[in-house]
Amino acid sequence: MSDQLSLTFSALADPTRRAILARLVQGDATVNQLAEPFDLRLPTVSKHLKVLQRAGLVAQGRKAQWRPCRLRAEPLKEAAEWVERFRANWEERFEQLDTFLIELQQQEKHRDDNE
Numbered sequence: 001m002s003d004q005l006s007l008t009f010s011a012l013a014d015p016t017r018r019a020i021l022a023r024l025v026q027g028d029a030t031v032n033q034l035a036e037p038f039d040l041r042l043p044t045v046s047k048h049l050k051v052l053q054r055a056g057l058v059a060q061g062r063k064a065q066w067r068p069c070r071l072r073a074e075p076l077k078e079a080a081e082w083v084e085r086f087r088a089n090w091e092e093r094f095e096q097l098d099t100f101l102i103e104l105q106q107q108e109k110h111r112d113d114n115e
Contacts, residue, residue: 004055004056004075004078005078005079005082007054007055007056007075008055008056008057008075008076008078008079009079010051010055011051011052011054011055011057012079014048014051016038016040016048017048017051017052019037019038020034020045020048020049020052020058021052021057021058021071021076023037024058024069024070024071025071027070028061028068028069028070029068029069030066030067030068030069031045031046031049031067031069034049034069049069055075056072056074056075057071057072057075057076058070058071058072059072
């Protein structure tokens with residue numbers, strides 16, 4: 001699992017890590033600030049941050065004694081582009097399903113009218 005896309009999706013698989021990323025969209029934050037909304041100990045939050053850092057989704061800087069975390073969006077862009085390639089196929093399948101459901105409804109209505 002060394003390729004960037006696998007690392008990104010693996011990191012995004014956990015709801016706590018997704019929530020951390022959602023918080024970082026608002027701006028840089030310390031580990032303590034990121035831990036606030038969770039019922040987790042700081043070492044657990046730090047482990048989540050390490051997964052996000054390994055995936056390249058979070059970078060940690062240094063300002064005096066503070067080590068603020070910031071979002072790195074590049075891996076998310078790559079993941080979004082990968083998912084986007086499947087959109088046309090999904091939309092076509094949804095259209096086929098819509099057509100099928102309309103046909104079923106029409107058949108049901110026709111059957112009810114003839115009874």
